[in-house]
Amino acid sequence: MVSTRTVRLASRLAAVPRASLMQAATPSVAQRAAFSVSASRLKSEVIKETEVPVSVYTPDSKGVASSNSDHFSIPVKSGSRAPEPIVEEEDKVSPLEEKIYRQMPRTLQKMSVMGKVIIITGGARGLGNHMARACAEAGAKAIVIFDANQELGDESAAELHQKSGLPVSFFKVDVRDGNAINAAVQNVVDLYGTPDVLVNSAGIADSNIKAETYDPAMFRRLIDINLTGSFLMSQAVGRAMMAAGKPGSIILVASMSGSIVNYPQEQSCYNASKAGVIQFGKSLAAEWAKYNIRVNCISPGYMDTALNKVPALDAQKKIWKSLTPQDRLGAVDDLNGLCVFLASDASSFMTGSNVIIDGGYTLY
Numbered sequence: 001m002v003s004t005r006t007v008r009l010a011s012r013l014a015a016v017p018r019a020s021l022m023q024a025a026t027p028s029v030a031q032r033a034a035f036s037v038s039a040s041r042l043k044s045e046v047i048k049e050t051e052v053p054v055s056v057y058t059p060d061s062k063g064v065a066s067s068n069s070d071h072f073s074i075p076v077k078s079g080s081r082a083p084e085p086i087v088e089e090e091d092k093v094s095p096l097e098e099k100i101y102r103q104m105p106r107t108l109q110k111m112s113v114m115g116k117v118i119i120i121t122g123g124a125r126g127l128g129n130h131m132a133r134a135c136a137e138a139g140a141k142a143i144v145i146f147d148a149n150q151e152l153g154d155e156s157a158a159e160l161h162q163k164s165g166l167p168v169s170f171f172k173v174d175v176r177d178g179n180a181i182n183a184a185v186q187n188v189v190d191l192y193g194t195p196d197v198l199v200n201s202a203g204i205a206d207s208n209i210k211a212e213t214y215d216p217a218m219f220r221r222l223i224d225i226n227l228t229g230s231f232l233m234s235q236a237v238g239r240a241m242m243a244a245g246k247p248g249s250i251i252l253v254a255s256m257s258g259s260i261v262n263y264p265q266e267q268s269c270y271n272a273s274k275a276g277v278i279q280f281g282k283s284l285a286a287e288w289a290k291y292n293i294r295v296n297c298i299s300p301g302y303m304d305t306a307l308n309k310v311p312a313l314d315a316q317k318k319i320w321k322s323l324t325p326q327d328r329l330g331a332v333d334d335l336n337g338l339c340v341f342l343a344s345d346a347s348s349f350m351t352g353s354n355v356i357i358d359g360g361y362t363l364y
């Protein structure tokens with residue numbers, strides 16, 4: 001079967017003049033001679049060691065550098081064996097303990113979110129929920145979920161608290177509702193102190209809707225949730241950080257659709273909303289650098305979440321995968337590491353960035 005990527009590459013090649021393709025494809029006599037000499041030399045230079053020498057220097061029992069050393073060789077087997085899969089207990093949440101944190105090297109300490117109060121919108125499920133778990137594992141003092149879904153939000157907060165033992169709260173807030181957001185953020189300040197981090201993951205998607213038939217009311221709704229919601233949340237949390245004179249990190253979840261046009265589905269409104277989020281994030285980063293508030297965007301590619309678990313999308317998912325060099329959709333926890341990094345002080349010189357995390361989709 002011919003993949004869509006192959007078809008696309010073929011159509012790009014079709015645009016190249018035939019003469020130049022022929023020229024590139026047919027080597028001259030001199031080129032052929034040079035190739036055969038270097039090919040035979042390369043063949044004789046193929047390196048295939050039968051053992052690998054190793055030197056190991058070990059500190060003494062007090063952890064001090066010593067002259068203890070060990071030198072040995074390990075045999076090399078021909079043929080490669082598939083590595084053993086790492087079996088992880090998927091649902092476990094193991095928060096970083098203070099005493100472990102104190103023993104960690106400075107670089108790793110900076111990569112944690114030790115002691116930080118973190119608000120995550122859209123944390124009831126999907127990417128937001130997994131980023132909340134990751135922040136809990138990376139040392140957060142408290143996790144606060146803002147979500148419009150009462151049942152899921154409450155369940156996920158109770159579950160995260162049970163699994164981590166951390167303070168976790170859920171606020172049923174719609175990110176379109178400025179007054180409710182302000183009241184909820186004030187309550188977070190009273191409960192845990194000023195938030196250090198906002199992760200804005202709440203969002204919706206409409207796809208396979210042609211612009212010529214898009215209902216303007218649906219268009220406005222999507223812009224209101226994805227873009228105005230990002231603004232209202234950032235404004236409320238930013239104001240709280242400014243009032244406390246506290247540095248902070250705001251992470252907006254945009255999408256690669258803010259930078260490229262997806263194929264084959266038509267979704268102009270979603271793409272426009274996410275382009276707006278990226279440009280809003282950059283503008284805010286410039287405005288709020290003086291307050292020590294950093295603003296960055298995460299732009300995921302196609303992720304395997306409930307948002308995309310719609311039977312109508314099954315056929316398109318095959319095309320999305322075929323256009324992704326890693327040949328898969330992102331896992332629901334594939335944003336976790338980036339989220340923790342952007343929330344942590346390890347990214348303190350990073351603001352206004354839009355980080356695309358897409359298995360290579362946007363390379364083509």
Ligand SMILES: NC(=O)c1ccc[n+]([C@@H]2O[C@H](COP(=O)([O-])OP(=O)(O)OC[C@H]3O[C@@H](n4cnc5c(N)ncnc54)[C@H](O)[C@@H]3O)[C@@H](O)[C@H]2O)c1
Pocket residue numbers: 121122123124125126127128146147148149152173174175176201202203204205225229253254255256299300301302303304305306307308
């Ligand atoms: N899944 C993907 O392929 C993908 C790709 C790129 C970007 N994104 C973005 O990532 C974010 C999370 O996506 P997901 O796949 O986890 O989606 P999801 O549908 O699994 O989760 C979204 C969460 O946001 C909440 N939410 C929706 N509207 C809300 C509102 N008005 N107020 C408050 N909460 C609201 C939902 O209740 C839900 O808990 C979204 O912004 C989405 O656009 C997703």
